[in-house]
Amino acid sequence: MSASKKRQAEDNPSQPKPKKNKKRKVNAPDDDTLDTELGLNTLFTKMDNQLLADHLAQKLSRFGSDLSAVEISDLTVSANAIQDTTSWQEVRTLDKFPDFLESVSENPEGLKKSPKKKGSPHTLIVAGAGLRAADIVRSMRKFQNKDNTISKLFAKHMKVDEQVSFLQGHRTGIAVGTPARLMDLIDNGALSLENLKRLVVDASHIDQKKRGVMDMKDTMMPLAKFLARKEFKDRYGDEKKPLALLFY
Numbered sequence: 001m002s003a004s005k006k007r008q009a010e011d012n013p014s015q016p017k018p019k020k021n022k023k024r025k026v027n028a029p030d031d032d033t034l035d036t037e038l039g040l041n042t043l044f045t046k047m048d049n050q051l052l053a054d055h056l057a058q059k060l061s062r063f064g065s066d067l068s069a070v071e072i073s074d075l076t077v078s079a080n081a082i083q084d085t086t087s088w089q090e091v092r093t094l095d096k097f098p099d100f101l102e103s104v105s106e107n108p109e110g111l112k113k114s115p116k117k118k119g120s121p122h123t124l125i126v127a128g129a130g131l132r133a134a135d136i137v138r139s140m141r142k143f144q145n146k147d148n149t150i151s152k153l154f155a156k157h158m159k160v161d162e163q164v165s166f167l168q169g170h171r172t173g174i175a176v177g178t179p180a181r182l183m184d185l186i187d188n189g190a191l192s193l194e195n196l197k198r199l200v201v202d203a204s205h206i207d208q209k210k211r212g213v214m215d216m217k218d219t220m221m222p223l224a225k226f227l228a229r230k231e232f233k234d235r236y237g238d239e240k241k242p243l244a245l246l247f248y
Helices: 003-011 049-063 069-075 094-104 108-112 130-139 160-169 179-187 217-227
Strands: 123-126 149-153 172-177 198-201 244-247
Touching: 049 069, 049 217, 094 108, 094 130, 108 172, 123 179, 123 217, 130 149, 130 172, 149 160, 149 179, 160 179, 172 179, 179 217, 198 217
Parallel strands: 123 172, 123 198, 149 172, 198 244
Antiparallel strands: none
């Protein structure tokens, strides 16, 4: 290389090529909305009932690609079925869950009571996994007393027969479970929906891989099937015996 060319190269060093950004997965959560320290997807604090219905529809479209249009339609929940909770602006952590329930209840003291009929809760909380459901059960202990047991209705270390016996022998106001196990207990008659007033989805929680209950096919599809059960759909928005559908 000649001296002049060498000087020119030194004066104008070649710029390193910019690194290509890794392509973000389609429908992946925006990292700006994820608080990994608290384990939360903060987006649910900001979504009203219409945005939640749209969000559910997007997840159904993504994970239900093997379903027909009619099947997707059957699993769809309308915005009118969902209760808007954007007015509750607290951070949706586990320890705030009881406060959230009190805020959406017409009679907060009623959360400490249970219907006289055994195995017939007024509140169902749906979680994506057994370990998370167990954490929620512990967070609800302030509502528990001798006449109001918080039911553990998930598969982790618990057999269906044991839960059937438990429901048949105990009054319970609040039950916490996973979609598949809750459906089993409803189908076999152990879990009564007669006194049910509210369905609460544990939506904001994310795991260490930044995934919530609606971010994985294995949890989203059972959840969608559960929320779209006829017993529930018939009561969403019903004037005589309404069933509130809420996302925490």
